[in-house]
Each structure stands twice: as structure tokens, then as C-alpha cells.
Amino acid sequence: MPKIWKEGYFMREIGVGLLGLGTVGSGVVRMLQDHQDKISSITGRRLVIRRVVVHNPDKPRSVDLGDIPVTTDVADLIHDPTVQIVVEVMGTIEPAATYIKQLLMAGKHVVTANKDLIAQRGDELIELAVDKQRDLMYEASVAGGIPILRTIANSFPADQILEVSGIVNGTTNFILTQMNQKNMTYAAALKQAQELGFAESDPTNDVKGIDAAYKMIILTRFAFGMTLSLDDLRVEGIDSVRLEDIKQAQSLGYTVKLIGTSKEIDGKVSVEVGPTLVANDHPLAGVQNENNAVLVVGAAAGNTMFYGPGAGQLPTANSVVSDIVSVTQNIVTGFTGNAFNNYAHEAALAQDEDSKSAYYFALKLRDIPGQLLTLTKIMTETEASFKQLMQTSSDGDYAHVVMITHKISLAQLKTITAQVADLPHAELLASFRVLE
Amino acid sequence: MPKIWKEGYFMREIGVGLLGLGTVGSGVVRMLQDHQDKISSITGRRLVIRRVVVHNPDKPRSVDLGDIPVTTDVADLIHDPTVQIVVEVMGTIEPAATYIKQLLMAGKHVVTANKDLIAQRGDELIELAVDKQRDLMYEASVAGGIPILRTIANSFPADQILEVSGIVNGTTNFILTQMNQKNMTYAAALKQAQELGFAESDPTNDVKGIDAAYKMIILTRFAFGMTLSLDDLRVEGIDSVRLEDIKQAQSLGYTVKLIGTSKEIDGKVSVEVGPTLVANDHPLAGVQNENNAVLVVGAAAGNTMFYGPGAGQLPTANSVVSDIVSVTQNIVTGFTGNAFNNYAHEAALAQDEDSKSAYYFALKLRDIPGQLLTLTKIMTETEASFKQLMQTSSDGDYAHVVMITHKISLAQLKTITAQVADLPHAELLASFRVLE
Missing domain, CATH: 3.40.50.720 (NAD(P)-binding Rossmann-like Domain)
Structure with a gap:
């Protein structure tokens, strides 16, 4: 033997x-x-x-x-x-x-x-x-590298989680950080990320927000005990983010990040991924380069955040x-066979009317009288209001206008964007969530 | 029945x-x-x-x-x-x-x-x-509210932890945040903290760094598997921090925080608590008010940080x-009786020669010729060098001088402070660690 x-x-x-x-x-x-x-x-x-x-x-x-x-x-x-x-x-x-x-x-x-x-x-x-x-x-x-799943499972067992938000894709955070810090365009920052190995040669899954969406699906299962498919999420990538948006956000005190958010609204859950203006004093604003961070808001625990490398060997x-x-x-x-996350809970998806946020709009308007009035009318008829409205530049033919709204619902957002799309002399260049 | x-x-x-x-x-x-x-x-x-x-x-x-x-x-x-x-x-x-x-x-x-x-x-x-x-x-x-102990125990079982640093006392972080954001003196900020219930009527344990030291003792047990007593730590409180230091730090790109650090140096462990100039782009610099944050540096995991409320019901x-x-x-x-932290490891305390850091010095010098030369001589003889040396003000009789050194050992620090204390025309107002 x-x-x-x-x-x-x-x-x-x-x-x-x-x-x-x-x-x-x-x-x-x-x-x-x-x-x-x-x-x-x-x-x-x-x-x-x-x-x-x-x-x-x-x-x-x-x-x-x-x-x-x-x-x-x-x-x-x-x-x-x-x-x-x-x-x-x-x-x-x-x-x-x-x-x-x-x-x-x-x-x-x-x-x-x-x-x-x-x-x-x-x-x-x-x-x-x-x-x-x-x-x-x-x-x-x-x-x-962030032990976020085990932390939610083990450290919030008795808390009611209200929201899980975060920067959960390192590639896009690296690209946005380069655009923000080095005034690079999206195309240039993507190229650099590919050269440095932070982005794949086909970056679709990352830059379109799909990878972040998959992670939000898993986080939602841990936080709210419910299972979603990709179709249940509103997903927007960073390929539509212009350097102008990043600069404009900076001048208003925000940093543009790709944020995934899963939150409970009156017992229903809303999950989305998209470019977001994050107020500079928000803890997610300072998460740079390829790092990730997940903010967990608990009814009892309050705001906790977990930060670290999002990838790497x-x-x-x-x-x-x-x-x-x-x-x-x-x-x-001898106690195997328990699900990693053993919290399961029946919950419905929130409707467009339930999910509210402030929004940043960037528009290009034909520089002829009445354009701002038309825009203001659309806002008023949708019962939306804005905190800030600025004309940022004009070349004689077109004026660029930036607007930050008070909180509006996703339904209102869709109405506004649809109506702006119908205007003959206006083009909507960006509409991103704002996180204070 | x-x-x-x-x-x-x-x-x-x-x-x-x-x-x-x-x-x-x-x-x-x-x-x-x-x-x-x-x-x-x-x-x-x-x-x-x-x-x-x-x-x-x-x-x-x-x-x-x-x-x-x-x-x-x-x-x-x-x-x-x-x-x-x-x-x-x-x-x-x-x-x-x-x-x-x-x-x-x-x-x-x-x-x-x-x-x-x-x-x-x-x-x-x-x-x-x-x-x-x-x-x-x-x-x-x-x-x-930060689940830091369970996280170290469960999520770094195979990693070699190199350092655990953090803001682990909410009272002092609140006071320093008020001083920093509202230009308040230490005394005024302490009074406000007491009125708001963030500081006790006898704040000694908090402001002298004792409370933070206890937490670093517990964190050291989890990170390095060794047990320390209070005497093993170098502890300095925030009651010596002047508003001038905070402003000076700001102008140099730093935020003053009470930082506890436990780190491994060549197999030995060094633990200290003290006011520290934290570079503004360091993740601990943005931790405001009564919040806490713990940075865990793992050989494999890299830099991870855990942020949240340090106290509260x-x-x-x-x-x-x-x-x-x-x-x-x-x-x-049926598996009770395992220690919460089951990592135990024999390790020695680092010596003053092993523990290195950059330092910030604030000095008051009699405004007569040769004072800066004397100071420079002390530095040179101690084989220390500085990155920055600035005269910040002079009232004719006294000049205020601020210096940031390159990395020096704790032994060098002690030599320098002892020699400055012996100078007839100089007074050392502050010597704080610098965290880049």
C-alpha cells in the first residue's frame, strides 16, 4: 500500500x-x-x-x-x-x-x-x-477581482437591498477615462484600449453594454432574487458618447461613466445599463481606468461601495x-448543494412610468427663431422641467444646446425623444441619465 | 403538548x-x-x-x-x-x-x-x-456597516495580503472633512461634531487615534494572522492637525485623513495610525464625513477598497x-466553533529602519539667515532628501516652511524630528505621513 x-x-x-x-x-x-x-x-x-x-x-x-x-x-x-x-x-x-x-x-x-x-x-x-x-x-x-457576489450573499442576508449600481465593465471605463482625462475621441480611445489589451479586436460586447448587462443580470439575482433575460434590460453602449458630451459634463461637475443600475421601485425592479453623468462627489465618479466598483444601497446598511480591478489574470x-x-x-x-445565492423572490419589472431619473440632453438646433420655444413646449406638454438649459455653441447655421432635466420617468423620456425626432430643425445628439 | x-x-x-x-x-x-x-x-x-x-x-x-x-x-x-x-x-x-x-x-x-x-x-x-x-x-x-472582516476571511483565503489601510474612525473623518470643506479649525469642527452626535462629550478615544488603533489590531489579525497590543502600534491622533496643514495639503494636491495602515515589509508587519496627506487621486481621499473605507492590497487581487458607513444604528x-x-x-x-478568522501566522514587527514613507513637515523658523541651511544640513546628514520645500509665509520674525520628503524610514524621521527639536530657532509644527 x-x-x-x-x-x-x-x-x-x-x-x-x-x-x-x-x-x-x-x-x-x-x-x-x-x-x-x-x-x-x-x-x-x-x-x-x-x-x-x-x-x-x-x-x-x-x-x-x-x-x-x-x-x-x-x-x-x-x-x-x-x-x-x-x-x-x-x-x-x-x-x-x-x-x-x-x-x-x-x-x-x-x-x-x-x-x-x-x-x-x-x-x-x-x-x-x-x-x-x-x-x-x-x-x-x-x-x-471584487468579491461582490459573496459579499451580497453573506453580508446583507437580513437587509433589504434597494439598489445595486456600478461600473462593471473595465474596457468601457478605461475608454471613458481616457476620453475624460486626455481629451481623446471615442474612436481614438478605443484604438488605444485595443493596443493596450484592454479591449478586444471585436469590442462589440463591451462597448455596446452587453457585457455590463450580463453582470447586472447576475447582480439582480443576488440583490433582488429575480431572474432576468437581456430583453428585460434597457441597454445603451458608450459608442454614442461624444467627446463634447464628456467636456460638457465636466463643465457642469459630472463625469460620464457607463453605469449599470438595478433598483427596486415600489416592489418592482428596474434594470438598465447606459452612459450616465455621475456627479463628481459621487463615489462612482472617481473610479478610473479599468477598475470596477459596485455600490450597494441597503435599507439598513446605507450606501456601501466595493471597488477593485474588474479583470486581470x-x-x-x-x-x-x-x-x-x-x-x-x-x-x-458535508453541506454542499446550496445555491451560491439562496435568495429567490418573485418580483415584477418596473414600468416605464415608475422608473425616474434626471437626464442630460444634447441637441443641435437650426439657428432660426422659435427653436428653443418649440423645445420648451415639448417639455411642458410632457410635464417635464429642466434645471439647466444652455446654448453651448453656434456656428451661425446650428446652435448646440444642452439641458439637464429634473427627474422624469422613462415614459416621459421616450415621449420627449420621439417628439424631438419629429422636429424638422432639431437633432437629438445624446440623452444620458444623471446620477447625483 | x-x-x-x-x-x-x-x-x-x-x-x-x-x-x-x-x-x-x-x-x-x-x-x-x-x-x-x-x-x-x-x-x-x-x-x-x-x-x-x-x-x-x-x-x-x-x-x-x-x-x-x-x-x-x-x-x-x-x-x-x-x-x-x-x-x-x-x-x-x-x-x-x-x-x-x-x-x-x-x-x-x-x-x-x-x-x-x-x-x-x-x-x-x-x-x-x-x-x-x-x-x-x-x-x-x-x-x-462595511463587511470587511468577513470579506477578508472569505474572499482572500488564497491571496497574500500585502497591506490593509483605511479610514476606520468616522468621528475623526467627519471632523477632518469639516475642516477641509468649511475651513473650520479643529476645535470648531470638534464642537460641531459633538453637537451633531458624531463625537462623544469625551472624544479622547476617537481624536487620539485609539479607536482606530483597536480596529487596526483586529484588521491585522485577519490580514496577517498576528495578534498585537496597543503598544506595538505607532499612534497619533488628529488633535495636532492645524487648519494651516489642511490648507497647505490642499494646495499641494492632498487631503489630510486619519489613516490606519498595516503592511508587510519583508515578512515583518508594521502598523500605525496617524494624520496622513492622501493624494487627491487616491481612492481614500474621497471618503467624506462619517464614512469609512478600507483598502486591501493583495498580491493577486491588487487594490480593492470597501467603502460605507463607519457607524450608525x-x-x-x-x-x-x-x-x-x-x-x-x-x-x-453542525459546523460551529471555527474561529471567525482562522488564519494564524507568526510574524515579527517591522523595525523603524524597515518602515518607509514620504513625510510632510511643517516648521516655524526664526527669520534670520542660515535657518534653511541648517535644516537642509540635518536632512543631508540623515541621508534624507526632499521633493518640495516651500516658504509659505513670513511675518518678519518667523517664517513658515513646508517640506515634503522622498521616502524615509521611521528611524530617519525620528532622527530628523529630534534634531529639529534641538534647534534654538526652529519649531516643528507637524510631521505627517504622505500617501501617494
Whole structure:
């Protein structure tokens, strides 16, 4: 009998398998290798990587796997009895979803960083995990290095969360920061972000707000216990933000950020993602570059904010490893199979009439008499009013006008924008939310 | 047999007792009453307040306790078999420590918000709790409403924490914010804070940095696994901060904050609390009024920051209730008795030579030739150098001089201040750390 058996091999070790070995996967391997002792002192178990499955085993890797077998067939993980926890960092919806289901069915616990998957297919995977009494955790899926999901689940269990808002996409925050600090246009800032590796060659998911929307779907599940699909959200990206808007916002005391907001209004929930003018003394205004931050407003806790790197190899790997440690602790206590978020609550979506905010409008008006009067009429008829109205420039033919409204509903906003679109001599250049 | 028994009375309810019913205690009662359903949906148990022990039972209370018995003898809690979790919110070191020991010995789990107690007597209480396989949790003891302890314990288990810094005292941050924003002197800002209830009539513990030091002792235990006493810390309060320092800092791009810092330097740990010039683009610079924030720097996670109310009835009560829920979950899984922080690590304190920082000096020099030369000589002989040296004012007799150094060690700082103190024509008005 081998020595390791005598020392209680199957008792004291937890076998980990990896599905994918890209940037985050390599970071997870490094952290498990480097911090073995600290993890053992906390969990009472040794975490041992037993097997890695990748698409291309010949690709050079940045970590030394020693003699850990690297193969290409997920069945190798599914059927390896020495693997208890599988880390899915391969990305994609399919085949990742199918693989995770097979792993859960085979009795593995799963940790994933795959936000698209959790946002779109989370419900069925979570249900299967609970059914099989297996853990499924995904801290790294939202705001990379910020432990926001575990914090909402563990630290607000008795509080009524009123709002979760934040900067949850590092790429767009980097681009907006460059535009803001260096007077760059959107196109120039995007190009720079791509060169520096902060934006992908096809940046659509980031700049259109889709990535942020997926994260808000996951945050909404934790904060309000309800499941949404992408169609339930109002989503606007940053590709429509002009340098002029950013400068105008600056001169009024605001910073333009891509803000995701999920909030309760009279028992209904409203979720949106869009460019937003954030008052400079608001804690989200100072979140720069690729960093993320999530503001949680609790009826009891008040305003709390959690700030940190939104992505990056090691921050994301740290979140994955905190999940692995948490699963390990559950294995030790024999208490696996509870949903990562076990707060479920039936709630309806708020209507356009319920959801209120101040708005910034930028308009281009033909420089002929009566244009401002027409605009003011539209506002009055919609029962909307403005705090500030300024003509910012005029070239003789066209005048540029900026307006900040008092709080209006989404329904009023839609009426105003539709009516302005019908005006023969006016063009609406931007309409962004304002966060005081 | 009563109906409740048939429905599984002892199975499905968890009995809670309160020791103390002041501001925080009343908040805990309100939260347990108001959010019963959410807590039950998460824990699978009903939390029921069974008994309250207070010093003066006739004092009017802001919460309706219904027919919950209120008595004055802690023995009533100790011997009540229906109470499993006791919330200690009476304050004081003694008799609180003795009571908590008796409660743990009697098999109760304990949740406390008492930072002085945990900082000074935490070790023996934690040891007793682990010995008796009972939970002892104290999230509310640091930074009131910010779930920082649970976050460090749960979300950085595999990371190597390099530094924990923060604004952990709301009273002093409120005073410094008033001085900064309203050009108030320290004395005037303190008076206002007292009138608004942000400072106590005897503000010593807050303004001298003692309260912040206790919190740094607890944070150090979580971040570095080591136990310190107050004597191990370098502590300076805000009562020496002049409005002139605040204005001077502003003009140089800094905000003066009371910062607690615990950091690792080559395997040794250095902990200090003192007024600090924080660069305006540092995330801690924007933390205003009574808010707190803790910056955690992890080797993997990078810079993360946790921001929120540092005190207040409901934020603090929310932290207490999150502990109660956590203990309840441990009772359900049968896995109680693990220390709240189970990271322990032998580490030495850093020496004065190891601990380096930039410093701000404010000096008053007799306006006679050669004074600046003398000062420069002291710096040169100490192998210190400065980034900036400015004469800020002169009344003919005295010149005021401000200096910001490059990084120097605490040993160099002490040499410089001792030598300046010996100069016949110079007075050192302030020497504060600088955080870039």
C-alpha cells in the first residue's frame, strides 16, 4: 500500500480539475501552487490539481504543470474519480453549458468565471447543481477581482437591498477615462484600449453594454432574487458618447461613466445599463481606468461601495480560488448543494412610468427663431422641467444646446425623444441619465 | 403538548438573546423583526428573540419587545436553554468579557460589536470559543456597516495580503472633512461634531487615534494572522492637525485623513495610525464625513477598497445580523466553533529602519539667515532628501516652511524630528505621513 494512502490520501486532499487553461486558468494554477500552505491552514485540506482538459494541448502555457495530465476530452474530467472540483475557464456558452451539466451529473462541484453563461443559462445550471447536491460558484463572473457576489450573499442576508449600481465593465471605463482625462475621441480611445489589451479586436460586447448587462443580470439575482433575460434590460453602449458630451459634463461637475443600475421601485425592479453623468462627489465618479466598483444601497446598511480591478489574470484567479476554498469548506462540512445565492423572490419589472431619473440632453438646433420655444413646449406638454438649459455653441447655421432635466420617468423620456425626432430643425445628439 | 412542539419547535427556531439594548441592540431587534421572512428563506430557521438583559429595565426603549422578558441578571441568559445565540452590545471591557466567557462556557454562541474588547481580550475569548466549539463573531467591531472582516476571511483565503489601510474612525473623518470643506479649525469642527452626535462629550478615544488603533489590531489579525497590543502600534491622533496643514495639503494636491495602515515589509508587519496627506487621486481621499473605507492590497487581487458607513444604528445592526445569520448557518450544518478568522501566522514587527514613507513637515523658523541651511544640513546628514520645500509665509520674525520628503524610514524621521527639536530657532509644527 503506498505511503500516501497510509497518511489518509483520500481524506486530506481535494482533487481539482481545470477545463481550460488560458489567462485565468493559468492564474488559478499559479495561486493554488503558490498559496498551498495558507489554503491548507484555512481549510484543513490540500488542494491538488489532478487533471487539465484543453482544446489544444500543444499550445505553450505560462505555467509549469509538472506531470499533471493534460488532455482534450472533457470525459477525462467527468470520469476521473479523484477530481471533486472542476474549474471551468474555457468560456463560450456551448459546449461549456453541456460540459458543466455533465460534470454536475457526474457529482463534480463546479467553479466558473463565465458570466455570459451564468447570465443566460444560470437558472438551469443552478437548479441541476442543487438537485445533485453539488456546489456551483461563480464569484469571478462579476467585477473580476471584487468579491461582490459573496459579499451580497453573506453580508446583507437580513437587509433589504434597494439598489445595486456600478461600473462593471473595465474596457468601457478605461475608454471613458481616457476620453475624460486626455481629451481623446471615442474612436481614438478605443484604438488605444485595443493596443493596450484592454479591449478586444471585436469590442462589440463591451462597448455596446452587453457585457455590463450580463453582470447586472447576475447582480439582480443576488440583490433582488429575480431572474432576468437581456430583453428585460434597457441597454445603451458608450459608442454614442461624444467627446463634447464628456467636456460638457465636466463643465457642469459630472463625469460620464457607463453605469449599470438595478433598483427596486415600489416592489418592482428596474434594470438598465447606459452612459450616465455621475456627479463628481459621487463615489462612482472617481473610479478610473479599468477598475470596477459596485455600490450597494441597503435599507439598513446605507450606501456601501466595493471597488477593485474588474479583470486581470490574478484578480480574477483570486475570485476563482476563493470559490474553490468555499466549496472545499462545504465538502468538509458535508453541506454542499446550496445555491451560491439562496435568495429567490418573485418580483415584477418596473414600468416605464415608475422608473425616474434626471437626464442630460444634447441637441443641435437650426439657428432660426422659435427653436428653443418649440423645445420648451415639448417639455411642458410632457410635464417635464429642466434645471439647466444652455446654448453651448453656434456656428451661425446650428446652435448646440444642452439641458439637464429634473427627474422624469422613462415614459416621459421616450415621449420627449420621439417628439424631438419629429422636429424638422432639431437633432437629438445624446440623452444620458444623471446620477447625483 | 403545545402546537408549536408538534410542528418541530426546537428544530426550526433559533433562540436569540440580547445583552444590552442601546442604539445597536434596538437596531438588531428591529432588523430581526422586520426581515424575519428573508432570513428564514436563507437559513431555513426562524430567529426568535427569547430574552433581553439590560442594566436598567425601566429605561424607555425605541423598540417594541412585546412579551419578551427583560431582566437585569446575565445569569438569566446563561441558564436559558432556549437561547442559542447571544448578542453582546452592552460595551465595556468588564464585565462584558466575563459575561461572554460565561456564555461560551454555557454553550451559547456569541456575536459582539465590541471592538475595544476584541482588540484587547480577543485572543482568550476566541480560544475559549474554539475550545467549547462555539462561534464568536464580531463583524460590527470594525468599520460598522462595511463587511470587511468577513470579506477578508472569505474572499482572500488564497491571496497574500500585502497591506490593509483605511479610514476606520468616522468621528475623526467627519471632523477632518469639516475642516477641509468649511475651513473650520479643529476645535470648531470638534464642537460641531459633538453637537451633531458624531463625537462623544469625551472624544479622547476617537481624536487620539485609539479607536482606530483597536480596529487596526483586529484588521491585522485577519490580514496577517498576528495578534498585537496597543503598544506595538505607532499612534497619533488628529488633535495636532492645524487648519494651516489642511490648507497647505490642499494646495499641494492632498487631503489630510486619519489613516490606519498595516503592511508587510519583508515578512515583518508594521502598523500605525496617524494624520496622513492622501493624494487627491487616491481612492481614500474621497471618503467624506462619517464614512469609512478600507483598502486591501493583495498580491493577486491588487487594490480593492470597501467603502460605507463607519457607524450608525442600522448599518452596525446589519453587520451584527449578518453574524447571527452566519452562526445560524453553522448551527444548521453542525459546523460551529471555527474561529471567525482562522488564519494564524507568526510574524515579527517591522523595525523603524524597515518602515518607509514620504513625510510632510511643517516648521516655524526664526527669520534670520542660515535657518534653511541648517535644516537642509540635518536632512543631508540623515541621508534624507526632499521633493518640495516651500516658504509659505513670513511675518518678519518667523517664517513658515513646508517640506515634503522622498521616502524615509521611521528611524530617519525620528532622527530628523529630534534634531529639529534641538534647534534654538526652529519649531516643528507637524510631521505627517504622505500617501501617494
